[in-house]
Amino acid sequence: MSERREPAREHVTGVFGKRVQRREDARLITGRGRFLDDLGGNALAAAFVRSPHAHARIRDIDVAAALDVDGLVAIYTWEDLPGVLAEPLPLLIPHPALTHGRTAYPLAREVVRHVGEPVVMVVARDRYVAEDACSLIEVDYEILKPVVGVEEAAQAAHLVHEDVPGNVAAHMVQEVPAPDGRSAREAIEAAPHTLAFRLDIERSACTPLEGKGVYARWDADDESLRVYSSTQTSTSVRMAIAAKLGLPLPKVEVIAPDVGGGFGVKIVHPWPEEILVPWAARLLDREIKWTEDRREHFISSAHERAQVQYVRVGFDDDGRVLGLDVNILHDNGAYTPYGIIVPIVTSTQLLGPYKIGAYRVEFSSIYTNTVQVTPYRGAGRPQGVFCMERTMDRIAAHLGRDRTDVRAANFIQPDEFPYDQGMTFQDGRPLIYDSGDYPESLRMLKELIGWDSFPAMRDQAAAEGRRIGIGVGCYVEGTGVGPYEGGHVQVTSDGRVHVSTGLTSQGQGHETVFAQIVATELGVPFEKVSVVTGDTRRFGYAVGTFASRAAVVSGNAIALACRKVREKALRIAADALEADPRDLEITDGVVHVVGAPSASIPLSTIAVLSNPLRYAFDDETRRATQFASAPSPDRPPVSEGEEPGLEGRDYYSPIRSTFASGMHAAIVETDPLTAEIKILRYAVVHDCGKLINPMIVEGQIHGGVAQGVGGALYEKMVYDQHGQLLNASFMDFLMPYATEVPRIETTHLETPSPLNPLGVKGAGEAGVIPVSAVIAAAIEDAEGIPIDRMPISPSDLHALRLAR
Amino acid sequence: MKPPPFDYHGPASLGETLRVLAEVGPHGKVLAGGQSLIPLLNMRLAAPAHLVDINRVAELDTIAAEPGGVRVGALARHAAVERSAAARAVQPLLGQALRLVAHPVIRNRGTVVGSLVHADPSAELPAVLALLGGSVRLARLGGEREVAAAEFFTGPLESAVAPGELAVSAFFPALPERSGTAFCEVARRHGDYAVAGVAAAVTLDEDFRIAAARVACVSVGPVPVVADVTEVCGPRPAASVGWDVDWDAVARAVQDRIDPEEDIHATATYRRHLTGVLVTRALKSAAHEAGHGEQGEL
Missing domain, CATH: 3.30.365.10 (Aldehyde oxidase/xanthine dehydrogenase, molybdopterin binding domain)
Known part of the structure; x- marks a missing residue:
């Protein structure tokens, strides 16, 4: 039935299924979480002039009065946006029945269609100054008839989009x-x-307690961009930024730090701010941060x-x-x-x-x-x-x-x-x-x-x-x-297990449950396992956290990656212990021969053996150098088909x-x-x-x-x-x-x-x-x-x- | 959600405070607990040029309970008054109302006098002051005046405090012997402003007959609506046989006095209905307290 169906593992008796305390909680409930606004203390602040009208045509934007504000750095309107940045935001999920899909521009072009739509972006020394400048920008609107209420809208006395008859986006x-x-x-x-x-x-x-937020750092020497976003999908935000800013993908990193709830609204991307803030950071060569406030979240998210x-x-x-x-x-x-x-x-x-x-x-x-x-x-x-x-x-x-x-x-x-x-x-x-x-x-x-x-x-x-x-x-x-998620599992020579997956966390407890899966699959102590999510520096391929999918898709990907690591560990251990891999078990981070506990080798040592070294820098690595042991001279130090390191990467695509x-x-x-x-x-x-x-x-x-x-x-x-x-x-x-x-x-x-x-x-x-x-x-x-x-x-x- | 620019003043004495207020006049706003003002500033709904922070003026942090009533200084926090056994003993309605004011963290910071000056018709304390016939003392450079509750609340979010004036204290009178009070309200969520609420005070005579009965209603008019219902309630036979009060008539008498409006939380019809229900509940509870339970079934 399934393309990857495997029998349930006999040894799945560890912490899988147990009421393990969430390891995130100590950090999060003692104020040591690092949420978006905890970062970038020296960054410039962005703020937005947003439409006060539900439906209006923009006649004119007069920024003159704001220019005198002390601490103002830049003001941008749609007309300032270059190239594809000036195009409407992506329609993320096209569908044949969605015959009249429409998306907003990052900053309103000509028409605003709801209260809260961003019209002008202001960058200033801090958020106070940015809001002062916003309050001085005069936007002249021609008020259009607002369409409110789904039944009224369906009668189509007035149109939200001039080119969408009947106000019907889709009919199915x-x-x-x-x-x-x-x-x-x-x-x-x-x-x-x-x-x-x-x-x-x-x-x-959704109303997550933490609103959205973006913090961007441009590295002019490296011509690279690092963006922190309170998002449910860092990999996809990364691709969107690279595309909209015309940057090579490897030059863009996106990290979801601790995120104070998402509930769906942060799977939408790129939000206008997610591309405007990085764009301005690069243009000005300054760190810029935007932290959404509660009113903004109510009127301009979803x-x-x-x-x-x-x-x-x-x-x-x-x-x-x-x-x-x-x-x-x-x-x-x-x-x-x-x-x-x-x-x-x-x-x-x-x-x-x-x-x-x-x-x-x-x-x-x-x-x-x-x-x-x-x-x-x-x-x-x-x-x-x-x-x-x-x-x-x-x-x-x-x-x-x-x-x-x-x-x-x-x-x-x-x-x-x-x-x-x-x-x-x-x-x-x-x-x-x-x-x-x-x-x-x-x-x-x-x-x-x-x-x-x-x-x-x-x-x-x-x-x-x-x-x-x-x-x-x-x-x-x-x-x-689907379509998929991936997992990467690496055992280092200190016996620690480093796990990463590309999807993000908004408080679900992924650090705990993924570690439970790894501890059980790999036979290592739960405490030795650490988990990183939503950091494109660690894992570049992912979809995101939505649709109750993290445990299913990333959880299984991580389990499959563990099984690869386990196989490799057993292969190396079998060699070292001169045993048949089928007679080996891993318990508490140690590989041993079933029935002969004294014939054993810790995973930390296997990690050393898996990575033949020329240079030593501590006791562990000394054992992996070329004169420390006598491997077969007939084989290359890294056997054909093998890779150095005790690690595995796999994907699960349901x-x-x-x-x-x-x-x-x-x-x-x-x-x-x-x-x-x-x-x-x-x-x-x-x-x-x-x-x-x-x-x-x-x-x-x-x-x-x-x-x-x-x-x-x-x-x-x-x-x-x-x-x-x-x-x-x-x-x-x-x-x-x-x-x-x-x-x-x-x-x-x-x-x-x-x-x-x-x-x-x-x-x-x-x-x-x-x-x-x-x-x-x-x-x-x-x-x-x-x-x-x-x-x-x-x-x-x-x-x-x-x-x- | 950041406030527009303002000049900050942090006077350390009442004299200095009044001097600053006289200077800044209509451009000044007093900051005490900040539980209403700070959100208004952050949403740029208020933009005073001068903020006069009285939190260092220790002489305003007072609660004086005397047989005649409780005088609460401008810096006394809700929580301090709520916890003051002396204040509660002299005027139990203070404690009954304060536990309904928002949440403990807000009561730790917010002040009783600040709430009166803010004059929100949905708030509990204005209703308490109005019901008891209390007063607010307003000081200005070179003088002060005592304004009765009936004149103090002039409209929604409007009070008699004039530019340059500071509300230095409020006085909540005690009630005669054999009096009881109650505060009943319905809020959408625990701690929210009431959809409707009624403060009640009942005084019994020596034969446990109702000698005086008053209610003050919140969220049903531009200011707290006070109604004397003594006539409708009684006097009635003594406690031994229970009161034969026509509670529906009492409720109707109050409902005739209020002018509730519809908002996103409730229709005017519901507010009127609810006020009637709460009038009955609050008066029964107050009468029960007044008679120490000796009057039997109500």
């Missing part, structure tokens, strides 16, 4: 007929029961989620879905740099753990004069799951059946894997689920939350004058998309995604008077295949659920009719605090992936995906009012009660 239909050949619409017409309804999901955003969905479903008496027809209006904001990945993910992952008789999904990706929409943790799945799970609940309500029974009636069964959903996934590959056990997952969840005893709990609460409700939601998440899954349930209480909504219990059953570190997986779940609670009860981007974002601060954009996030009860189910050597699936996004669906279901259960729109505030709930 996917159809999966029923086994009997009937289309979804035919199946719905013929079904015993049908329902039709509309669902709304509001805008939210948002997600907003969709309107029209659903029609046909089903039988048991609640089995015979046909499902979903039409999605997807608000993609002003530009489409990341293509149509989000609505593609919504339309494909909407199916979840279910066998749908026939399915038709249509989406229109629509331009509005708002911040662009790119993936945010979950990346379209929360909307898809909201749609499917609300549908399941409506079917149950219509039939008067238990909501979990209706879901169970639709589940793909454990013996049906691999299960082909008959669609094309976000990686252009078939949507084939590799493994899972949905009935078991639901059984575990019902037990964890006490589903069957809830009616008694509800009755007791009602007797006390309290309203409580329970909800459930299921999802399947395609994780670990044939397609591996499908993690999970089910959540919540019990909520709604205050009969104030309409306040409180989550009393939150339960998660999570299946990401083999667990590398259950504690880290649980941390990912907790963070994801917290963001999900935000999306369900608190977070929305509120645009007024003029396209002004009314809540562009953490005072009014309500990210939940620890006080708003419930204790999360988690149980793991492990259905290993047959697709990759480690049997792992991604875990990074899972927690957030079904939360809105689950909370909506629980509120609906408590209140007896259909919940079709998220998030929901106490004020919203009060309005629903009044309208009842």
